Amino acid sequence: MSTPPGTPIEVDGLSVTFGSGAGALRAVRRVGFVLNRGESFGIVGESGSGKSTVLRAICGLAPVSAGQIRIDGAPVRTPRDAAFYRRVQMVFQDPYASLHPRHTVDRVLSEPLAIHGFGDVEARIEQALADVGLGHGFRFRFPHQLSGGQRQRVAIARALILEPSILLLDEPTSALDASIQAEVLNLLDALRRRRDLTYLLVSHDLAVVAHMCERLIVMRNGETVEELSRADLRARRARQDYTRDLLTASRGFVREPA
Amino acid sequence: MSTILEVEDLRVAFPSRQGPVEVVRGVTFDLGRERLGIVGESGSGKSQTGRAILGLTPPSGTVRAKRLQFEGIDLRDASAATWRRLRGRRMSMVMQDPKFSLNPVMTIGRQIVEAYARQPDAPRSAARDKAIAMLEAVQIRDPARVFDAYPHELSGGMGQRAMIAMMLITEPDLLIADEPTSALDVTVQLEVLQILDELVRERGMGLIFISHDLRLVSSFCDRVLVMYAGRMVEEVRADRLHEARHPYTRGLLDCLPSLETDRRPLPTLQRDAAWAR
Numbered sequence: 001m002s003t004p005p006g007t008p009i010e011v012d013g014l015s016v017t018f019g020s021g022a023g024a025l026r027a028v029r030r031v032g033f034v035l036n037r038g039e040s041f042g043i044v045g046e047s048g049s050g051k052s053t054v055l056r057a058i059c060g061l062a063p064v065s066a067g068q069i070r071i072d073g074a075p076v077r078t079p080r081d082a083a084f085y086r087r088v089q090m091v092f093q094d095p096y097a098s099l100h101p102r103h104t105v106d107r108v109l110s111e112p113l114a115i116h117g118f119g120d121v122e123a124r125i126e127q128a129l130a131d132v133g134l135g136h137g138f139r140f141r142f143p144h145q146l147s148g149g150q151r152q153r154v155a156i157a158r159a160l161i162l163e164p165s166i167l168l169l170d171e172p173t174s175a176l177d178a179s180i181q182a183e184v185l186n187l188l189d190a191l192r193r194r195r196d197l198t199y200l201l202v203s204h205d206l207a208v209v210a211h212m213c214e215r216l217i218v219m220r221n222g223e224t225v226e227e228l229s230r231a232d233l234r235a236r237r238a239r240q241d242y243t244r245d246l247l248t249a250s251r252g253f254v255r256e257p258a
Numbered sequence: 259m260s261t262i263l264e265v266e267d268l269r270v271a272f273p274s275r276q277g278p279v280e281v282v283r284g285v286t287f288d289l290g291r292e293r294l295g296i297v298g299e300s301g302s303g304k305s306q307t308g309r310a311i312l313g314l315t316p317p318s319g320t321v322r323a324k325r326l327q328f329e330g331i332d333l334r335d336a337s338a339a340t341w342r343r344l345r346g347r348r349m350s351m352v353m354q355d356p357k358f359s360l361n362p363v364m365t366i367g368r369q370i371v372e373a374y375a376r377q378p379d380a381p382r383s384a385a386r387d388k389a390i391a392m393l394e395a396v397q398i399r400d401p402a403r404v405f406d407a408y409p410h411e412l413s414g415g416m417g418q419r420a421m422i423a424m425m426l427i428t429e430p431d432l433l434i435a436d437e438p439t440s441a442l443d444v445t446v447q448l449e450v451l452q453i454l455d456e457l458v459r460e461r462g463m464g465l466i467f468i469s470h471d472l473r474l475v476s477s478f479c480d481r482v483l484v485m486y487a488g489r490m491v492e493e494v495r496a497d498r499l500h501e502a503r504h505p506y507t508r509g510l511l512d513c514l515p516s517l518e519t520d521r522r523p524l525p526t527l528q529r530d531a532a533w534a535r
Contacts, residue, residue, distance in 0.1 A: 046443035047414070148300070177299040177470065179527035182513035186523040204444065211515035211524070234517060249444040250517060252477030253451045 006073020008166050008198040009035040009058070013067035016050070016057050016222075027053045029222040030067070040192060040199040042209035042216030044246070050222040051202045052093075055168045058200070059090050071166070082116060089159035093171040095151035099143040105129070105154050106139045112162050128157040132187060149180035153187065160191065169201040173208065185211060206250045210234055218243050262431055262464040263289040263311065266325035270306045270315055278320070282306050283488040289432070291462045293455075295475035295496065297510075298485035304468050307485070308434045311466070312351055313341050329431065346376055350425040354437040356417030360409040366393075367405035370424045377428055392423040396453050415446035419453065426457060433458075436468045451478055472499075472510050484510070487534035506533055 016028040028050040035041045045051040056062035058069055060080040069076045071087060092098040099108060109125045118124060129139060132153040143151055152172065159167055172188065173181040185208065192199060203209050209216050210233045218225040218240070226240045238244045270282035282303040287294070298304040310321045311328075313336060326333045328349060331340065353359040361369055370389040374380055380388075386405075393401035396419040409417055418438065425433060435454065439447040455478070458465050469475045475482055476496040484492040484507045492504040502508055509527035 046445065178472070178510055179299065179513050182515075182524040182526045185515065186526065189522060207515045207517050210517050211520070211522075234520075236517075245445055247517075249448055252474050253448060253455075254477070255455065256452070 010070040015066040017065040038196050040213045042213030043202045045219035049219040051219050088166045089164040090168040091172050094175045128161040132157045166198045261288050264327040268323040272319045289464045293465045293479040295479035295482040296468045297472045302485040303488040304485050347428045349432040350430045352435040352438045355441040356421045366420045373424045374427045392427045396423045432464045434466045
């Protein structure tokens with residue numbers, strides 16, 4: 001797919017509210033950011049900060065109550081149309097939950113191709129598996145015959161098989177062991193360069209975001225705390241106390257003198 | 259340093275279609291009044307080691323050891339009565355997720371009092387005061403409210419503190435904490451560790467801290483055992499972790515992305531079949 005015109009993702013004043021009346025939960029409040037082509041942008045926050053809800057709102061899995069989302073310069077339609085999913089795909093946190101337990105890898109990968117009317121299914125599936133470093137031998141396996149890292153590779157292959165230009169990554173490595181995390185992060189890094197992909201990555205792990213993203217926002221209670229560059233993060237240049245707390249916590253436990 | 263727990267050649271096996279599979283193979287260590295970390299990735303046998311010490315191996319599994327002694331009591335063929343006397347009173351366990359380890363239909367207070375009342379010499383009348391004092395000790399600001407709350411009314415961090423209060427009210431000599439902070443946010447994680455740390459220091463308790471997070475464990479514990487495929491591949495002093503020699507330990511430390519340095523691609527762990535032998 002040729003490079004589409006316009007800014008890949010523009011989010012402006014996005015709010016997401018679940019429920020209504022007194023019990024309404026304002027999960028995301030007036031969050032905005034702009035991603036450039038080929039950039040990787042991070043959202044950092046603790047549980048309940050609304051970081052995943054932003055991703056879900058972009059791909060139509062959470063209701064947008066205010067604000068605008070533009071993909072490649074054009075506002076998204078609700079419900080999202082097929083053209084949207086050609087451009088934007090998502091990789092979920094838990095590869096144990098996001099793959100159908102009774103579908104083989106082959107079926108997982110061929111379904112999006114069938115939905116979007118792609119030809120040469122054979123070649124595309126073989127290529128997608130090769131791209132994520134899984135050989136032909138994995139094609140007819142079920143998820144339970146795969147390790148966690150292999151499952152996440154299948155989930156990435158499924159997202160990439162439609163040749164999208166934007167990937168939404170929701171904690172793509174937090175369910176994986178440290179050694180497997182390194183492999184998956186390297187794979188995502190290499191794929192982005194090779195295919196000029198734009199990433200929007202959500203994580204609670206500052207080190208992962210510093211490794212993967214050029215810019216990031218920190219979220220708390222549904223709101224943006226601040227925006228930082230990778231250099232800011234590496235130099236621990238935070239303007240807000242909350243970000244400083246997160247940076248301190250990332251150093252591990254520090255024993256207070258008795 | 260007085261030894262609380264002696265473990266020698268601990269083995270845990272589970273049956274499978276291919277015959278018994280050993281998930282813990284020859285773990286040996288002594289524990290004094292200190293913080294010992296057990297680190298490994300999923301499937302390394304770290305949790306099964308903790309469970310075997312408390313006699314909580316599922317019924318299908320078999321536990322063997324050359325020696326498994328807690329303060330001179332042989333745990334290998336301990337009777338149900340012996341376990342009842344030990345567990346909850348002199349040794350206890352904090353699990354990973356308070357959502358699953360607290361009883362959802364009982365108030366926090368009742369659960370703590372229940373743990374307290376299992377001691378034969380505990381005066382019933384003092385139970386409530388003791389429980390509230392314990393909730394205070396784990397830094398819960400409004401202990402009376404939490405005492406009457408149900409688990410679903412508390413956040414993850416509060417639930418885990420309540421869980422720790424329940425495990426510590428009997429003032430055990432040994433606490434096994436299995437990923438006690440992995441389900442918590444980083445900032446809350448450190449508060450919970452702070453509490454555990456103080457309790458170990460003040461009460462002279464032995465703590466076994468089981469985790470997948472090598473960096474966190476090394477910042478918190480005195481010694482670290484690294485497990486791989488059921489085996490102890492290395493024992494290292496936490497402050498000397500950078501001197502660790504085993505390629506697995508080194509690989510685990512090396513493959514984490516860091517805030518300070520930019521390495522791309524990240525070094526990956528090259529597993530050697532010989533490590534599992």
